[in-house]
Amino acid sequence: MPQPSPRAVNRVRMGFVTVSRPPESPPSRRAARALREEAERRALESAPIALEPPRTTLPLPIVPLSPASEPTVPPTRHDARAAELLSAPIAPARHARPRRATRAAVAVALAAAGALLVGSSAAMTAMMTETPAVSGSGTAASARFAPPRLPSVAALPVPQVEQAEATHDICALPEVGEALAAGDNEGVITAAGGGEAFRAAVVGGNAPCISLADPARTWVIVNKRRPFTPLEFRPAMLVLPDDVRSLEGGYLRPDAASALTAMVAAARTAGVGEIAMESGFRAYSTQQSSYGAQVSERGAAGADMVSARPGYSEHQSGIAADLVACNGGCGTLDDLAASAQGAWIAAHAWEYGWIVRYEAGHTSTSGYLAEPWHVRFIGPQLAEAYHTGGWHTLEEFFGLDPAPSYIG
Numbered sequence: 001m002p003q004p005s006p007r008a009v010n011r012v013r014m015g016f017v018t019v020s021r022p023p024e025s026p027p028s029r030r031a032a033r034a035l036r037e038e039a040e041r042r043a044l045e046s047a048p049i050a051l052e053p054p055r056t057t058l059p060l061p062i063v064p065l066s067p068a069s070e071p072t073v074p075p076t077r078h079d080a081r082a083a084e085l086l087s088a089p090i091a092p093a094r095h096a097r098p099r100r101a102t103r104a105a106v107a108v109a110l111a112a113a114g115a116l117l118v119g120s121s122a123a124m125t126a127m128m129t130e131t132p133a134v135s136g137s138g139t140a141a142s143a144r145f146a147p148p149r150l151p152s153v154a155a156l157p158v159p160q161v162e163q164a165e166a167t168h169d170i171c172a173l174p175e176v177g178e179a180l181a182a183g184d185n186e187g188v189i190t191a192a193g194g195g196e197a198f199r200a201a202v203v204g205g206n207a208p209c210i211s212l213a214d215p216a217r218t219w220v221i222v223n224k225r226r227p228f229t230p231l232e233f234r235p236a237m238l239v240l241p242d243d244v245r246s247l248e249g250g251y252l253r254p255d256a257a258s259a260l261t262a263m264v265a266a267a268r269t270a271g272v273g274e275i276a277m278e279s280g281f282r283a284y285s286t287q288q289s290s291y292g293a294q295v296s297e298r299g300a301a302g303a304d305m306v307s308a309r310p311g312y313s314e315h316q317s318g319i320a321a322d323l324v325a326c327n328g329g330c331g332t333l334d335d336l337a338a339s340a341q342g343a344w345i346a347a348h349a350w351e352y353g354w355i356v357r358y359e360a361g362h363t364s365t366s367g368y369l370a371e372p373w374h375v376r377f378i379g380p381q382l383a384e385a386y387h388t389g390g391w392h393t394l395e396e397f398f399g400l401d402p403a404p405s406y407i408g
Helices: 029-046 077-087 103-129 139-145 174-182 185-192 195-203 254-269 284-306 340-352 380-388
Strands: 011-014 017-020 062-064 274-279 320-327 354-358 371-377
Touching (some): 174 185, 185 195, 254 274, 274 340, 320 340, 340 380, 354 380
Antiparallel strands (some): 011 017, 320 371, 354 371
């Protein structure tokens, strides 16, 4: 048996595949085809599984196993042809007949598909978490196959929602019911949450137990559309205010009298002079005489602008007063507005539970010409809410319709 030449035993490495050199004699077509098929089979069985395919397919170089085994004779034409066949990309010839895949090839294909699926999942996860997916072990592979980073979002837009305080029925509060039963008007307002909370509940319909027509309450509203009920109402108790000069013997309800005493004393302490009361409570019969005198002097239309009809006057409630300024002697009602006392009342009366009931510029709502001398007691908490809210009439304060004239 002839011995193989040194070149026949020399082996070359093709990628990860190591094959033997072809024999010296030129191979036949059948032998060359068998050789290609054997090389293809070995390449499929031993090829490493890559997570991602390379971008380009380049011919693998022929690398000798060892420099010592390199032949010293020049390669023959047959050797050059064999090397060319082995170095070319392995692909089935167009005229090659289809052949059944071996078990190893099927296993390799399934493994490659699974690797691609895992790699795709890792890439998608990396894109969602902004972490680059690394394919291979080198930095070049990381840079080449790293997915694009998604733009970061500092924060999602959050809608601004303004929360409004919920309203509730103040009459459901036990303290409100107890204060109503005891006749404690200020206690009712305190239990409701203060003057503004009380007003808001009345305007919003959340105070069914509060009647603006009850003449015994400091929040009663009397105007040309809202007479007393009964028409001849009279307060249960009337007193003279302490330390307040009364020109016509005016009386007031006890709560209003105490508040007027405090206000007059504060004005005196402030150095603005003395404040006196010209008139306070007027009975139904007294108002009949007063209104009749105005009709005789001005006519019915003129009288209605400056005087109330019997049963429609706030003086009948016992919590309204006409004030004058005194400096030794006392002036008239018309003199009050231009006096220091009049200016002080306009600025500070609310601090003691009083308001100027008929202000200039609001006749269309109140029904009366301006009366800077006519003050009305509504209690310190409601008066504070009235002043703070910038109100000018009780009708507007409690959300009522204007009352510019009588009905009928």
